[in-house]
Structures are given as C-alpha cells and as structure tokens.
Amino acid sequence: MRVNFGLNGAPVTVDAEPYTSLVDMLRDELDAKSVKKGCEQGECGACTVLLDGSPVASCLVLAPQVEGRYVTTLEGLEKNSLMIDLREAFMENGAVQCGFCTPGMLISAYALLRDNPHPTEREVKRGIEGNICRCTGFTKILEAILDAAERIAPE
Amino acid sequence: MKPLPKFKYHAPSTVEEALYLLATLDEAEPVAGGTDLVPLMRDAACSPSNLVDLNNVAELNYVREDSGYICIGATATHAQVASSPIAAKAPALVDAVSGIGSPQVRNRATIAGNLCNASPAADSAPPLLVHEAEVAIRSLKGTRIIPLEELFAGPKLNTLEPDELVTEVRLPAPPEGAGSSFKRIGRRKAFTLSVVSAAAYVELSGGEITEARLAFGSVAETPIRTRAVEELLRGKALTGGLLDKAAESVKAEVSPITDVRGTAEYRRDMCGVLLRRALAEAAERAR
Numbered sequence: 001m002r003v004n005f006g007l008n009g010a011p012v013t014v015d016a017e018p019y020t021s022l023v024d025m026l027r028d029e030l031d032a033k034s035v036k037k038g039c040e041q042g043e044c045g046a047c048t049v050l051l052d053g054s055p056v057a058s059c060l061v062l063a064p065q066v067e068g069r070y071v072t073t074l075e076g077l078e079k080n081s082l083m084i085d086l087r088e089a090f091m092e093n094g095a096v097q098c099g100f101c102t103p104g105m106l107i108s109a110y111a112l113l114r115d116n117p118h119p120t121e122r123e124v125k126r127g128i129e130g131n132i133c134r135c136t137g138f139t140k141i142l143e144a145i146l147d148a149a150e151r152i153a154p155e
Numbered sequence: 156m157k158p159l160p161k162f163k164y165h166a167p168s169t170v171e172e173a174l175y176l177l178a179t180l181d182e183a184e185p186v187a188g189g190t191d192l193v194p195l196m197r198d199a200a201c202s203p204s205n206l207v208d209l210n211n212v213a214e215l216n217y218v219r220e221d222s223g224y225i226c227i228g229a230t231a232t233h234a235q236v237a238s239s240p241i242a243a244k245a246p247a248l249v250d251a252v253s254g255i256g257s258p259q260v261r262n263r264a265t266i267a268g269n270l271c272n273a274s275p276a277a278d279s280a281p282p283l284l285v286h287e288a289e290v291a292i293r294s295l296k297g298t299r300i301i302p303l304e305e306l307f308a309g310p311k312l313n314t315l316e317p318d319e320l321v322t323e324v325r326l327p328a329p330p331e332g333a334g335s336s337f338k339r340i341g342r343r344k345a346f347t348l349s350v351v352s353a354a355a356y357v358e359l360s361g362g363e364i365t366e367a368r369l370a371f372g373s374v375a376e377t378p379i380r381t382r383a384v385e386e387l388l389r390g391k392a393l394t395g396g397l398l399d400k401a402a403e404s405v406k407a408e409v410s411p412i413t414d415v416r417g418t419a420e421y422r423r424d425m426c427g428v429l430l431r432r433a434l435a436e437a438a439e440r441a442r
C-alpha cells in the first residue's frame with residue numbers, strides 16, 4: 001500500500017506492506033540509516049524517531065500508521081542549533097563509545113531539551129529512560145545532556 | 156530480525172466503521188499504540204489476520220470532564236493523561252501512567268490498551284480500581300458499561316467479545332477531601348514491570364476515614380481490590396496502630412505467585428509496605 005508522509009521536512013511516498021515497521025521503511029526505502037534497529041521490542045530505544053514531534057520507538061510503529069504524519073530522524077536535524085549543541089556536547093564529554101545508541105539517545109535528548117531547556121539531573125534521567133547504552137554506563141551521556149543545556153542561549 | 160506476520164490493515168475514521176470491521180472481519184484485532192501487540196506479533200504469540208487501527212478515529216481521542224466523570228477516550232495515550240489537568244484530579248492515576256514504560260512507550264501506549272491487555276501487572280489498573288472506574292464497551296449491538304474489575308478475566312485475559320471495543324474509561328471526579336496515591340516496586344527504577352504495585356484512595360472528614368479503597372497489582376491473577384482491609388479502615392482515625400493492622404491484614408487478602416520478578420513471600424510482605432506508603436500519601440493529599 002502507498003504511504004504518504006513528511007520525512008525531515010519533505011513529503012515522501014513509499015510503497016510498503018502494512019506489516020513493515022517504520023524503522024525498516026526508514027532504513028531500507030528512505031536511506032535514513034541513523035535510525036538503528038536494536039531489540040525490535042520497543043525496549044532499547046535505538047530506533048527512536050520523532051512522530052509529529054514526539055519520541056517513539058519506530059520498531060513498534062507500522063508503516064501505514066504514519067500516513068499523513070510527520071517523521072523526523074537525526075538526518076533532519078543536522079543543521080538544527082540545539083542538535084549541534086547536543087552533538088558537540090556528546091563528543092566533548094565522551095558520551096559516545098560504540099555509537100549504536102547515540103542517534104536514539106540524541107533524539108530523546110533533543111525532545112527533552114526542546115520542551116525543557118534547563119532540566120534537573122532527574123529530569124534528564126527520566127528523558128532518556130527509554131534509551132539503553134551498554135558502553136558508557138550513562139554517566140557521560142547524562143553529563144553531556146546537562147552540558148548541552150548550559151550551551152542553550154537564555155531567551 | 157523478527158519479521159511481523161502478514162495481516163490486512165484497516166484504518167477506519169469513525170467508531171461505527173471500526174465496530175463494523177471488528178464484527179465482520181475474521182480474526183480482527185484493534186490496535187492503538189501497538190506497544191504490547193506488535194512485540195507479541197513479532198514473537199508469533201498473536202497473529203491476527205486483520206488489524207483495525209484506531210488512531211484515525213478522532214472521536215476516541217480525548218481526556219475530558221463530563222457529568223461528574225473524568226472520561227478517557229480509547230486512544231488517549233499515557234502521555235496525554237499524564238499531562239492532563241483534568242486527570243490531575245486523580246493523582247494516583249497520573250503518578251502511575253507517568254511511570255509506565257519510557258517516554259517512547261507513553262507517547263504511543265493507551266490507557267484502554269493497558270487495561271484490555273489484562274496484565275496482572277498493568278500499572279494503570281490499581282489507581283483506576285480505587286477510583287472506581289468504569290469501562291464503556293461498544294459493539295454494533297449497543298453499548299454496555301461495566302465496572303473495571305469485570306473487564307479482567309485472568310492473566311492476559313479480558314471479558315470482551317471479539318466484536319467489542321472499549322471506547323472509554325471513566326472515573327467519578329473525586330470530591331473535596333479525597334486523595335489518592337500509587338506506589339510500586341520494580342526490579343529497577345525505570346522502564347520495568349512492577350513486582351508489586353498498590354493504589355490507595357481515601358476520603359477524610361475531621362481526621363476520620365470516611366471512605367477507603369485499596370488495590371494491588373502483580374499479587375493475584377488480575378489486579379484486585381482488597382475489600383476486607385478497606386472495611387477495616389472505614390470510620391476510623393488514621394493512626395499508626397490502624398496502619399499496622401491494615402498492613403498485616405492485607406497479606407491474607409492477596410495471593411501472589413513466585414516468578415522471575417519476585418517470590419510470593421516477598422510480594423506478600425511488600426503489599427504491607429506499599430499499603431503504608433500509599434495510604435499515607437493519599438491521606439496527605441486528602442487533607
């Protein structure tokens with residue numbers, strides 16, 4: 001079936017079976033390789049994307065469910081100033097080791113700081129509770145997100 | 156790589172259309188967030204021939220107050236309820252749904268889905284039980300409204316007929332002097348199933364408990380009310396002695412099992428602990 005939706009600001013049309021998950025459609029049909037496929041159970045957060053602006057596990061979303069909606073992946077936030085701050089903070093704080101969780105982690109962190117630019121440590125932990133990192137032990141990721149929050153210019 | 160089994164996909168835009176599809180299609184399952192159903196389908200534990208997606212049924216997406224009830228539409232997500240000023244009148248519910256799953260799950264998963272899934276560990280159930288929630292169930296034959304307790308038939312079993320759809324969960328808006336609380340114990344703090352969960356609802360008048368309701372998750376075949384302990388509390392002042400007695404009595408009213416998350420003995424003991432915590436917070440909020 002044909003699925004029409006907005007991906008990273010541009011309209012796209014994909015011919016996909018209904019039993020295709022959003023993560024597969026994004027990676028295989030639309031070359032959005034930042035979206036990682038981990039557990040396929042909605043547990044690990046590696047496949048996190050924004051659906052109409054909210055973080056969701058794209059392994060649990062069926063392709064036809066995004067008809068008429070907006071999907072944002074890391075590719076679409078390349079030039080976004082908040083994402084640039086986050087990316088730099090991740091690199092400078094050593095928050096990236098193997099890197100597999102990083103795109104999902106950045107999407108969750110982005111949604112958190114977009115809605116709450118100056119979160120407490122607890123709020124950051126809550127914001128990334130759906131993203132598992134098996135390398136860093138989370139501390140450096142936590143520090144990186146708090147560091148990125150400090151880089152956001154006060155309004 | 157776990158491919159999903161094949162199915163036909165339907166996206167009705169009205170409740171009538173959804174009910175018609177459920178009544179006429181073979182092996183049809185309704186889906187909203189898919190956070191329970193999609194993993195089950197990947198594990199081949201569930202392979203419906205037809206999926207009826209409720210996300211385009213606009214009339215099912217709401218949290219509103221109507222005729223003294225807080226009404227939650229079938230596709231209202233945990234995130235929607237967690238941030239709703241109307242749902243805030245039932246703090247036990249807000250606390251529970253704010254901690255279910257992860258942000259990614261809460262943005263998709265629905266309260267109605269959590270209940271229909273009928274897990275004994277469903278965190279939305281104990282708060283809704285103490286708030287005396289009802290469930291509106293529709294089919295082409297009509298509408299029936301049942302107490303939430305009657306939706307649960309056993310572990311992962313609900314009492315719905317194949318052509319029926321839960322369209323709304325509603326709870327009476329609590330009066331002045333009421334307070335509720337939800338407490339849980341998990342294997343870790345975030346994104347985990349409850350080993351034991353508890354909700355308390357109290358109405359206080361001049362230091363006396365005029366109404367008390369308690370419910371527990373993961374300690375019986377379904378989420379349960381503990382009515383003997385509730386009776387023990389009614390009409391009394393909330394003293395340390397009464398709490399001790401209630402925390403002891405509750406252990407006789409639950410029937411937990413030992414599984415990967417915890418032992419029966421531990422769960423039984425924790426019912427007493429969570430009862431104290433939940434009752435104390437509910438009373439605090441009632442004052």
